[in-house]
């Protein structure tokens with residue numbers, strides 16, 4: 005304990021700081037984890053609100069509520085808020101709370117940097133929201149009508165709100181890079197003596213891989229949007245064909261980030277499932293080593309298949325064939341993970357608490373999304389499906405279960421640990437069912453819409469698509485409002501409830517369950533011994 | 536990274552520095568892609584804009600006998616960059632041609648502004664595999680075009696599709712994207728209309 009950061013902590017060891025100072029100056033991984041999670045929950049509701057407007061507009065053909073530019077601005081903002089504001093910070097919140105407790109470390113390795121990586125986020129979110137609202141003010145320029153992919157030349161022509169967005173992306177990127185460095189350093193250096201890498205809890209493994217992916221690809225996105233900024237203001241022509249640049253280059257830079265990003269969103273939730281499923285099946289995780297191997301394979305191959313998002317830009321036959329085969333190959337290790345989960349449940353003494361219900365639903369629905377992914381990976385088929393609602397259905401079927409529901413499962417699973425209270429299981433189940441049913445009613449019909457030819461990111465549609473859109477919007481109302489119940493459950497569990505035992509779930513295994521529920525402000529100041 | 540003799544703080548700092556170097560390296564990698572991109576495209580045959588010639592060959596076309604039994608549909612597509620205040624359209628949108636015969640079509644351009652503007656048309660052919668078989672004998676895209684305010688011109692294109700065009704291709708699209716040239720690129724200075732003002 006000879007480090008400066010730790011001595012600093014030693015000074016006010018046993019009293020918990022209070023008031024706003026506790027949060028603003030916090031270097032405590034649990035408090036920072038809480039901040040991340042609350043931030044993510046706020047963003048979930050903001051992003052959800054924009055999605056509800058989108059679905060309300062699409063309820064009927066024609067243009068009713070918003071104008072086309074605002075519609076596309078909403079689509080852009082919805083995606084960016086959900087990805088960068090809700091899912092990534094929520095996953096980082098789980099990492100902050102759980103990783104030190106799981107590996108027997110007193111805190112994250114770099115506690116002050118941890119503080120910084122969280123507190124960049126509110127600033128970034130402000131920029132992101134400004135990029136949405138600035139066009140409503142006089143002289144604010146045009147709306148961001150590009151979608152979250154920000155393709156030039158359109159993104160070069162958008163007004164100054166794009167500059168706010170570029171700045172927001174820089175900040176969000178900086179935040180997740182700092183958090184990732186911290187997580188990697190913690191996992192490599194701070195494990196309890198005797199815990200080897202191949203003994204780490206699976207959640208830690210998934211985050212180790214996620215963090216490496218983040219530091220490899222986020223800087224490339226940052227570079228890409230920086231070039232965009234230069235093209236907009238400093239007369240360069242990285243992407244401007246009139247000046248000898250190439251707009252497709254931006255697409256490559258974007259998807260070099262964008263495809264690994266989907267695994268960044270997915271893997272932490274896979275980590276959560278690797279704890280939830282064994283707990284409620286009362287069996288250890290099946291195939292730990294193969295799970296780690298599959299994850300490394302997904303991450304490595306996932307770095308080199310990005311152009312399956314760009315089949316239609318006119319690549320050579322050799323190039324599209326390569327990207328097609330690479331993409332399809334990824335479904336093998338992904339399938340292996342699913343197989344391991346099923347094998348873990350096989351002949352287990354299963355019970356169906358809310359986290360487990362989510363886990364099972366995830367396996368079913370995520371696999372379905374993976375299947376539509378394989379359809380999209382096939383070049384000639386994708387020429388038809390590209391930029392249609394089918395793609396929207398695909399990525400919501402992988403991202404909602406694969407990322408968001410996994411995070412919900414984690415929250416229900418660890419809420420008793422964090423708060424010391426059990427949540428109301430009956431309410432949890434009601435939330436699960438309304439959420440899952442709402443989700444499927446919303447997104448299942450979109451497969452048919454896409455196959456029948458309805459394009460994505462367009463405000464209006466042919467009347468022949470009306471019925472399925474009505475259905476989808478109806479489901480979206482159920483789905484959207486179900487989250488109010490989540491909010492209620494979280495608040496009421498924080499405020500009280502049945503006392504949780506240290507090992508809140510009797511099948512749970514791991515160091516975190518040896519700590520009290522809720523854990524004391526500082527934990528594992530003396531590292532545990534690993535048998 | 537894993538020297539147990541070192542204090543945790545020192546090890547942490549070391550690991551963090553190594554990781555930061557990775558971050559800086561990847562940021563640089565993004566920029567390195569700019570020159571590498573054309574290189575990769577050339578090697579792998581992906582068509583970047585810089586490599587796209589749209590069959591801009593001025594050398595004489597090998598005289599192959601026309602193949603009167605084969606017809607190929609040529610579609611014309613035009614785009615005008617938002618910064619260029621012009622109208623630009625093909626006089627005819629599709630023609631059927633016999634490979635090996637020389638054809639002529641006319642494109643119409645009008646300068647909507649009241650000042651002189653210079654532009655350059657950039658051609659491309661879809662499917663790109665047809666590119667080397669589409670020869671332009673005379674094209675307004677070979678040179679930059681300057682129109683005074685309000686001027687209207689007819690611009691001819693003389694082209695030939697080679698009889699060597701792969702058999703599977705029955706239809707191809709020639710697309711022109713008209714770009715504005717900045718004074719630095721040989722364009723004529725005039726009141727600034729940038730993409731941002733328009734946007």
Ligand code: HEM
Nearest residue numbers: 266270312313335374377378380381390391399402403406
């Ligand atoms: C078996 C695995 C998968 C395959 C083969 C696959 C394939 C594809 C393909 C080919 C596309 C491009 C479709 C198009 O634009 O025409 C696509 C889009 C997308 N995929 Fe997947 N995918 C898989 C898994 C996932 C996972 C696990 C996630 C996230 C957790 C994901 C998220 C997305 C997203 C967000 C998009 C749309 C991006 C956009 O255009 O805005 N996919 N997928």
Ligand SMILES: [Cu+2]
Nearest residue numbers: 262263312313
């Ligand atoms: Cu992808």
